[in-house]
Amino acid sequence: MFKKILIANRGEIAARIARTAHRLGVATVAVYSDADAEAAHVAAADEAVRIGPPAPAESYLRAERIIEAALATGSQAIHPGYGFLSENPDFVEAVEAAGLTFIGPSARAIRAMGLKDAAKALMEAAGVPVVPGYHGDNQDDAHLEGAADAIGYPVLIKAVAGGGGKGMRKVARAADFPAALAAARSEARGAFGNDAVLIEKYIERPRHIEVQVFGDGADAVHLYERDCSLQRRHQKVIEEAPAPGMTPEMRAAMGEAAVRAAEAIGYRGAGTVEFIVDGAGGLRPDRFWFMEMNTRLQVEHPVTEAVTGLDLVEWQLRVAAGEGLPMRQDDIPLTGHAFEARLYAEDVPAGFLPATGRLTHLAFPPGLRVDTGVRPGDAISPFYDPMIAKIVAHGPTRAVALNRLARGLEDTQVAGSVTNLAFLGRLARHAGFAAGDVDTGLIERDLAALAAAPGPAPEHLAAALLAAADPGGGALAGFSLWAPLRRSLTLSRDGDEITGAVMFEGPDLAAVEIAEATLAAHREGEGWRVGGRSPGRVLKAGGAIHVFAGAAGTFSFAPVDPLERAAAAGAGTDVIEAPMPGLVKSIAVVAGDEVTQGQPLAILEAMKMEHALAAPRAGRVAEVLAAAGAQVEAGAALIRLEEDEA
Template sequence: MFRKILIANRGEIAARVIKTARKLGVATVAVYSEADAGAAHVCLADEAIAIGGPAPKDSYLRGDAIIQAALDTGAEAIHPGYGFLSENPDFVDAVEAAGLVFIGPSASAIRAMGLKDAAKALMSKAGVPVVPGYHGDNQDPEHLSGAADSIGYPVLIKAVAGGGGKGMRMVEHPSAFMAALKSAQGEAQTAFGNAAVLIEKFVEKPRHIEVQVFGDGSHAVHLFERDCSLQRRHQKVIEEAPAPGMTEEMRAAMGQAAVRAAEAIGYKGAGTVEFIVDGSEGLRPDRFWFMEMNTRLQVEHPVTEAITGIDLVEWQLRVASGESLPCAQSDLSITGHAFEARLYAEDVPAGFLPATGTLSHLRFADGCRADTGVRAGDTISPWYDPMIAKIITHGPTRGAALAQLTRALEETEVAGTVTNLSFLGALARHAGFAAGDVDTGLIGREIDALTAEGAVPPAVEALAVIAAAGLENGQGAGFSLWAPLRRPVPFEPVAVVEVEAPGRITVEIEGRRHLCERRADGWWVDGAKTGARFHTDAAAITVFTDRAWRFERVDPLASAGAETATDLTLAPMPGLVKAVFVTAGQEVAAGTPLAIMEAMKMEHTMLAARDGVVAEVLVTEGAQVEAGAALIRLEEEEA
């Protein structure tokens, strides 16, 4: 076993690797950017080395700096985590050339699976079923159109170097093929520097089921499947293991196919073989096809650990240090069911825009596993993925595990930034998901219901007023001799509180009166127990019930009639101005792209809100701006 390893990553995966290394008595070295100097993974590691500026290209993507940090600290091996350099074969070569061990697969294995078309050809040769399609080199549009006709519509155009849904278009009719092809190729060229695409049959009711594999370079085993069908824009939201509705016959077929895939490339370490499954007639062993192989540990690996009892990071360290596979296929079995929900700092009503902010409060439910790389007081940075935590539950049955997940989400408390917590709760309570009737289109079909904010319950609003008045502890401030102390509260809508006695407060909101009582077991409103918890900070009041209700604080000195100028295009999030498309004096129509911003692995295009003429361009390409910064100003409309 290694004495010391360096972790070439950040956040929750770095913290996760440190946890297992500590269990095995292995010392750890963290690397960090300027933005992460006080991050949780830095504090957890035995040593920490600064490697550059906040942008990933200046730090976590600097393979030379990371390797030098390993050499300088006496680390024997580098664990890449996931993302950043984890699937970069050139980095693997450089690590080994420096005399270090890369805790993962060989560079040749990563290269074999790096391009989707080549990977599918390799898998087909190895006897792994692949989706009917065209994976050739001929990129002539007429040839690709003919291939689509042969495959049969609907078809999927996919970038060969793709990921995250970029360079992907579904086409239902031949008449729409050429426009979709041009759009996909353009996006692929921008995102990956490679415009090549492949054409595949579009699966009508697709499920995304992947198999966890592990190899030692000679042999491989599978640790069963995960269902990752609950996706939004090709990004996983909630994962589970095992897959609902899975039969033993299909599990065996998928497992054997995944093992063949791993052994075909001499795979070493943890990897995931992803399959697209036609779920229109249930799960059948002749209805699954290879999509791609992720040559690294996956974000959703905890659900596999929960149902197998295996620590996959421990296996990674053992095999990378020269040990054989820790057990045979016959030694592995499934116990119970597990779910993982990805908690992000993102503004759901604004279209799931990534958000920033300082976590003024963070608490996870008892009884669940929460893998996180942040703590209360930490700041969600615009430089990296806005994940706060992965919330994992495990139970004897799917129903029990889902009930635990629902409760864990209800009891998770986050303040200081907006999150997708309510959205995750709505998914966990969705009747179709509860029944196991899932496919990759579920969220898209149900998005309005899943993101509906709903009216604030009167009891919650009354408690928010109490918090705004500074009376969360139930004790009044001030003195009134003959009548209850009555005073207005800075709140929207206008509210008044009357402190009748310690722990007894009446709240009046637009003519509605609510009696709020602070008892030994918490706050009661109008005779009903609420179970509510509060958190207040300078910007907002958060009331936690079965979800988080956030109320922005009202500044009593602010101008009552202040309005946002409609002529300004403002940054919806902190981030990088990646492109500016207009110049002063240019006429634009409503919906014209003005600029593109990039933050937390996401691009957002700002569109003109109306017809007009650009008066000023207030930013330049490459500028880093805060949320709310003015980017483009249009000339005032004529009266």
């Protein structure tokens, strides 16, 4: 076993690898950018090395700096985690050339699965079923359009070097193919430096089921399947193991196919073979097809660990250190059911836009596994994936595990950034999901209800007003019955203002006036009970008042001082602003251009995604206020339209 390893990653996965390494007596070295100097993963390691500025291209993607750090600290091996350099065969070769061990597959195996078209041909030769489609070298637009016609619509255009939904477009009609192809190529070129695509048949009722495999370079085993069908923008939201509705026959067929895939490339370490499954009419052994193989540890690996009781990072370290497979196929257990929910800093009602912010409060309930790379006080920056945590629940049955997940999400508290927490909670309580009726279109079909942002109930408003009015610290202890204390207040929430008044009728009694209603309240512990109900925990943090209302969500309010109101009005619809911090990828107009409502004017790149900014109305461009390549903050003015004289 190694004595010291370097972890070439950040965030929750780096902290998670460090935990297992320490349990095995292995010392760890973290690497960090300037943005991560005080990050949790740095604190979790025995020592840490700075590798550059915040931008990944100048730090976490600088292979030579990571290898230098490993050699300088006396590390024997490098664990890549996932993302960044984890599936870069050139990095593997550089690590090994430096006399270090790469904790993962060989460069040859990564290359074999790196391009989707070549991987599919390899899998066909190995007897693994693949989706009908075109995976050839002819990238002529007309040829690809003819291939799509031959396959039959709807089809899916996918970047051959793709991942994370980038360079992917569903096309329902032949007339839409040219525009979709151009868009997929552009996105693939920007994300991967490779605009080659493949065309596949689009499965109308698809399920995304993947199989965890593990190899020692010669033999391989599978650790059962995970269902990752709950997706938005082709990115996973909630994963589970095992897959609902799985039969012994289907599991055996998928497991055997996945093992064939791994052994065909002499796979070493942890990997995932992803299949697209036709869920119409139940799961059948002849209705699954190979999509791709991820030659690394997956984000959702904790659900496999929960149902098998095994530690996949331990297996990675042991096999990389020269051991054979730790267990035989027949000895691998499968117990109960597990779910993982990905908690992100993102604005769901605004279309899942990535968000930033400083986490003024972060708390998780007991009884769940929580993998996180942030702590209270940490900032969610625009440079990296905005994941806050992975919340994992396990139970003896699917129903019990799902109940534990739903309750755990309701009891999770986050302040300082908008999150998808309420969205995850509604998804965990979704009737179809609870029944196991899952497919990749579930979220899209019910998006309006799942992404809705209901406002606070009167008791939540009352709780916030009480917190703003209550001086605390025993200040009401000298309260006089004949001179009740009354305070009028104004709170701001998402640009709206709420006015009300609080009448303290005693140190533990109050009446709250909101609009034309009056709600009675009495102190209960450190909080207040309103109208005979508990509105949830109330917390003052970061200059705001947060009401954690369980399944209803989190409501944040800012006290308004009437003497300090901003006098200037906003720019209205004449100014196109950046909705989040990011990089201006391109500007499509110049001053004087006539634009129509909805016309794309600029592309902003943030959190590894491209976002088109459209004209809010028809008009003429007065000035362009930002240039391509500029890093801008949220709210920065990018383009101004001439005033609408109408």
